[in-house]
Amino acid sequence: MRTYNLVVTDVTRYGTLYCVAGWDLQNGGMIRPEPPTAVATIESTRFWTNRDAGPGRFFSVGNIVRFEAQDAPANFPFPHATEDRIAVNPDNSAVVGHMTLLQVTQAVEPGLSTSIPVAFGNQLHVASSGKAYVTLGSQTNSLGAIEIDSQTIAFYENAPKPGKRQLRAMIYQNGSGYDLSAPADAALDRFFAGGIAALQADAKASKKIHVRLGLSRPFPAMPTSCYAQINGLYFL
Numbered sequence: 001m002r003t004y005n006l007v008v009t010d011v012t013r014y015g016t017l018y019c020v021a022g023w024d025l026q027n028g029g030m031i032r033p034e035p036p037t038a039v040a041t042i043e044s045t046r047f048w049t050n051r052d053a054g055p056g057r058f059f060s061v062g063n064i065v066r067f068e069a070q071d072a073p074a075n076f077p078f079p080h081a082t083e084d085r086i087a088v089n090p091d092n093s094a095v096v097g098h099m100t101l102l103q104v105t106q107a108v109e110p111g112l113s114t115s116i117p118v119a120f121g122n123q124l125h126v127a128s129s130g131k132a133y134v135t136l137g138s139q140t141n142s143l144g145a146i147e148i149d150s151q152t153i154a155f156y157e158n159a160p161k162p163g164k165r166q167l168r169a170m171i172y173q174n175g176s177g178y179d180l181s182a183p184a185d186a187a188l189d190r191f192f193a194g195g196i197a198a199l200q201a202d203a204k205a206s207k208k209i210h211v212r213l214g215l216s217r218p219f220p221a222m223p224t225s226c227y228a229q230i231n232g233l234y235f236l
Helices: 101-107 185-204
Strands: 002-014 017-024 030-034 063-071 084-088 094-098 132-135 143-148 153-161 164-173 176-181 209-215 225-235
Touching (some): 002 030, 002 101, 002 185, 002 209, 030 063, 030 143, 101 225, 153 185, 164 185
Parallel strands (some): 030 084
Antiparallel strands (some): 002 063, 017 030, 063 084, 132 225, 143 209, 209 225
């Protein structure tokens, strides 16, 4: 068990459930805190609720949080197991500070990658559609970041089934296009309030965009594929 001091960098939302991640301020590198209830084979136990994650909560982007955690059990699969940590003793947790988005980008600069494939240890498989994944079990990162300019990103809306709106984005790098889902909490709020136009305007007004990257856990229809996604967008 270890005590971590983490600046929260990523908050992603899936309906009413949240996944969070941040930069280890003591030792460097990304960490994904999971609830004390987390069980590898029960997906719902590995998410937080809005009692703990989101704006104004313990896990809010920019918060510096102190908590105790232990390494993930041996049955937690890679690539996520690279960063997974299981929180323990929640009564000993505390918010001990806060950073602006600019300060966060400065703190995590050692974790920036030059491209999306590099962020995932060059183990990314890219389909002709631009959708990209890392194979379940690959011992590489499941979290990372890049910085881009506004001309290299285009947002669009997907409707995978009636009544469900999904935010996605195309990021263009080095002659390739990457089609990524964007479950980033703040970006979803902006999307639902102002549509694609609001995000495009934010991008156009930015000098640069800090993109937090992550991998989804496999879907039942694709049980060995962890798809690349956008965990956060900082318009700077």
